[in-house]
Amino acid sequence: MNLEQKVEEMRDEIIGSTQEIIRLKSVKDSPKDEMPFGQDIHECFMHALNLSEKVGFKTKNIDNYGGHAEFGDGEEVVGVLVHLDVVPEGDNWTYPPYGGEIHDGKIYGRGTIDDKGPAVSALYAMKAIKESGLKLNKKIRIIFGLDEESGWDSLKYYLTKENAPDVAFTPDADFPAIHGEKGILIFDITKRFKKNYKDNGIKVLKIKGGNRPNMVPDYCEAHLISDSSIKEKLEAYKENNKIKLEIEEKEDTIIIKSYGVSAHGSLPEKGENAVSQLILFLNSLNLAEGDASDFIKLYSEKIGMEYYGESIGCGFKDDPSGNLIFNAGVIDLDEKGVKLTVNIRYPVTYTHTEVIEGMEKELKDTGFDIVVLENMDPIYLPKEHEVIQKLMKVYREFTGDDSEPITIGGGTYARSMENAVAFGPLFPGQPELAHQKDEYIEIEDLIKITKIYANALYELAK
Structure with a gap:
């Protein structure tokens, strides 16, 4: 069974898990009782770890500053860098910003595109690989950051306790692969x-x-x-x-x-x-x-x-x-x-x-x-870099889009370590909804990016 079929089998799970995590408001707040980014973010983090265990992964909590879920064998690690915090919701939403409601084939809510929807997508991409029985030579690890929108203290602390992945991507920007980010x-x-x-x-x-x-x-x-x-x-x-x-x-x-x-x-x-x-x-x-x-x-x-x-x-x-x-x-x-x-x-x-x-x-x-x-500081990798080439191969095969890698003004977790780039979830020509009212993700796009990420992770870890 191929990875696309596995993802289709999990369609309802992916949609439901996305709705559940959107309903958890996770705006950074004052530290409280060993919860360095506030109670709301902590509860969302616990939810993510519990979901990871439920779908079959080993998890690790790094002093409530962040953590990861992983599977596979080998010395090298392929990472997916996601974040669970969101910016404040703002005003004048058509649908509740923490409702996770579905309207016209779209899931609405703060974080649907930045970055909870893609985090769920990456988690189920990992599950699809795990359940497919495909042979890997490396571990695959999803790392949960908790304050990407303000300060990055979460990931900084995590990297003092855990080694950085050997290669990684973050589903927190645009397709195709991004080989440069402005300072x-x-x-x-x-x-x-x-x-x-x-x-x-x-x-x-x-x-x-x-x-x-x-x-x-x-x-x-x-x-x-x-x-x-x-x-x-x-x-x-x-x-x-x-x-x-x-x-x-x-x-x-x-x-x-x-x-x-x-x-x-x-x-x-x-x-x-x-x-x-x-x-x-x-x-x-x-x-x-x-x-x-x-x-x-x-x-x-x-x-x-x-x-x-x-x-x-x-x-x-x-x-x-x-x-x-x-x-x-x-x-x-x-x-x-x-x-x-x-x-x-x-x-x-x-x-x-x-x-x-x-x-x-x-x-x-x-x-x-x-x-x-x-x-x-800015980051910049040549288009010929191995990570860029492998991600572009998967993207082009899946979409038929022969676009070249791009640079962006956004800042992602890719700049926190070597050999890391941003990769999706927004397809070329789609509206940028991050940090805006009525943020949403198309359900078909949620499933599509899960298939792309499953193939990309396999390409990097095989």
Whole structure:
């Protein structure tokens, strides 16, 4: 019996297991009682280990920081790197974000495509190989990470206790095989406010919006003080710019609410940045002079609605990976100061130092500082690399697509070790739904990627 037939036999199990794990909210939270990433993620991790044992694999829990399930013999290990944590769900879902509901042949929910659906797919791909009786020369191991969306402490800790696989792929990006990932730089643009308002213009008390640096913010609000109504200006601006703004005028303050569209931080053009929308509107008003209005002007001139960082001095690009990607993800401004958290994906032939130096040149003498929070260097494997060649062979045979390997702006677990790449689950031309409302996976795609992963794992482990 071939692997495709085995997967078809498990179709109902795969669908049901995906629904079950989607129903477990697993957003990172504060540590609690030996649960380093919070109780919700811990419960999802326990569920994954229990499911792995149920389908016939040996499991190992590494101090609740992560773990793995494996089978097979041999000294070498073929790894599948998955993560069980998800980004916050955001608002305005058509179906419950943790319902795992099926509508029109799709399973809806946070994590269906990033990365719980593919994790379940990889687990059942392993099961298909195990039950087929095919001879392997290597172990196959699925590694469960628990905070891929923020910090990677889980996998870092795991790799202090366990050796990295000899080769690996992560089902957490796109098809075909991905031979390069841009560098990821996360930083704050900050300033402590000292300058008092100088005139009777509109005063900005507060701006707050965004959930994570690697998400396009879908909501932001500003609190203002104004001597007169600004409702007419808002309505005119909203109409001219085709954006969603709402106003709530109270006796002592005016609240402006900006609604955008969430998207993955590596693909800001797929979303609508609620922070940028709001700040550009504020910049059109008669603001009182001061530090807050200086920031709003700076943001409007140096960031605006740009995706590639041109005006702030980091509009770099190269042939292998294209443009630098700039996402203003979270803002927190009050009368004491401002902190804008930005996520940048920079081309594979550049360094984070070059990116920072470019921005610092543009921000010179403005009083704004760049505080680096995290950097992940780019990864790049030649197309001729053995892992790339084997994965491409399986992909081309299964799909008939002769596309070449690609590079991406997303950051995956592939950059945590040598000889690892991202491989699926999104097929060329499909919409990018990770980190967006109404995230879903097509049931037929879930089954299809399980078949591809089964064949790919066998190709790497035989």
